[in-house]
Amino acid sequence: MLYGVVAEMNRLWIFAVLFAAFFLSMAAIGLHLPRPLPASNVAPAAPPQAWPDYSPQGGGFLVPAGDQGPAIAYGYVLITRTFANIGPEVPDKAMRFAGNNLACQSCHLDAGTNRAGLPLVGIFATYPKFSTRDQRVISLAERINECMTRSMNGRALPDASSEMTALLAFLRYIGIPTPAPAEPPEAPPLPASAERGATVFATVCAACHQQNGLGVRRGSANDADGYVFPPLWGPDSYNDGAGMDRYRRIVSFVRLNMPRGVDPQHPQLTLQQAWDVSAYVIAQPRPAYRPQP
Ligand code: HEC
Ligand code: HEC
Incomplete structure (x- = not known):
């Protein structure tokens, strides 16, 4: 009877050791297997x-x-x-x-x-x-x-x-259906004026894009690290063949998105200001589009 209990305990002990060895070896393998990226x-x-x-x-x-x-x-x-x-x-x-x-x-x-x-x-x-x-x-x-x-x-x-x-x-x-086609902007109350636009530019845009319109680089020239605030004209800007150089593209883009972070439902610029500042930006120098051979 006593012998039986001891034998039973030995068997349990052996099981416990095998069990622990199994888990330790699994853990060791686990450390060396490539881990999948966290699901998130x-x-x-x-x-x-x-x-x-x-x-x-x-x-x-x-x-x-x-x-x-x-x-x-x-x-x-x-x-x-x-x-x-x-x-x-x-x-x-x-x-x-x-x-x-x-x-x-x-x-x-x-x-x-x-x-x-x-x-x-x-x-x-x-x-x-x-x-x-x-x-x-x-x-x-x-x-x-x-x-x-x-x-x-x-x-x-x-x-x-x-x-x-x-x-x-x-x-x-990202090709889920289907965006509404972009509408051309509403016409402004007065014809667009680059002169009025210069004032809008100085008071609203220059804080980020700079008064000279050339933007602010992330790092330094030639580091291929781009801009914090991109240029709106000049040699490192889009050329005169770009959609952004046309009223029908730039006016709504600027009205709904600039200053960057504005809520498109509550634009900061009036429609007139958006046209005027666009006229000012369009009047600035930029590279010429050269069709490819
Ligand atoms: C708070 C800073 C800020 C202000 C103020 C601001 N912008 Fe921008 N703008 C940006 C940033 C940043 C981008 C680039 C978007 C991005 O990287 O997410 C941008 C992009 C643009 C672009 C397209 C990219 C390019 O290089 O041409 C235009 C056009 C533009 N802004 C015009 C304007 C005009 C006009 C105003 C004034 C009405 C203005 N922005 C005011 C920060 C600003
Ligand atoms: C200076 C501003 C600007 C930059 C930078 C730019 N795009 Fe565009 N892109 C536009 C404008 C404006 C349109 C015309 C949007 C429209 O037709 O409604 C356009 C249209 C497009 C379209 C067609 C969209 C449509 O509705 O059919 C594609 C695709 C596209 N761009 C891809 C790119 C890619 C890729 C890059 C970078 C390699 C790029 N664009 C850089 C301004 C820009």
Whole structure:
């Protein structure tokens, strides 16, 4: 009887030791296995079903799971840090596609997810489409390259480049239906006046974009790190072929988004001020658009 109890205890002891050894070895293997990213750093592979918000106040961009993830993430980087990847100051000269140090999101605010700031959400499905500028049907790659050669004052990205592939993957990913087409701005009460606009510029815009309109760099010249406040004219700005150099684009953009951070539902500028300051910006010097060979 006593012997039986002792034997039983021995058996329990052996079990306990084996059990502990098993857990220790699992823990040791666990330390050496690559850990998956914490779930909170990965988005589902499927595109967002609601309008995404990649503003600093929003959820932010998360790398989607799945094989398209890296391309989509590179597309996001290209839109937000264009200057650091394909800008005129990147070390690899062959990668200097953009001619200025803007980012796509200098205009397509919050990586194209800002409804009032030239949104890119949902546009994927609208291509190929007829372009009034070109008077023919164009592909999305061609449309991207119009911003490359005009807004970015640079050269076209080759269709087969990983940059074009990445931009298309990102735009497909945020391609939920369907944005309302941009409306031209309402006409102002008085004809636009660059002279009145100069006053608006000095009192409202110069605080960020500087009185000389050349903006404020993030770091120093030639570091490929772009701007805190982008230039509105001058050699490092969009060229005179860009949509932003036209009233029908710049007036609503400025009215609804500037000063940056203003609530589009409660614009700070009157319609008249938006037209006047746009007239002032349009009157300033900028690079000339040169059609590509
Ligand atoms: C200086 C401002 C500016 C910059 C910088 C800029 N764009 Fe644009 N982009 C515009 C304007 C203005 C339009 C015209 C919007 C419209 O048609 O409603 C536009 C249109 C587009 C469209 C077509 C949208 C549509 O509704 O069909 C795409 C795609 C696009 N841009 C991609 C890019 C990419 C990619 C970059 C960076 C490589 C970029 N843009 C940089 C101003 C800019
Ligand atoms: C509080 C700072 C601030 C003020 C004030 C401000 N902006 Fe901006 N603006 C920005 C920032 C920042 C961007 C780039 C957007 C981004 O990176 O998110 C920008 C982008 C722009 C752009 C498109 C990008 C480019 O380089 O051309 C235009 C046009 C513009 N602003 C015009 C104006 C005008 C006109 C005013 C005055 C009515 C104004 N802004 C006032 C901060 C400001």
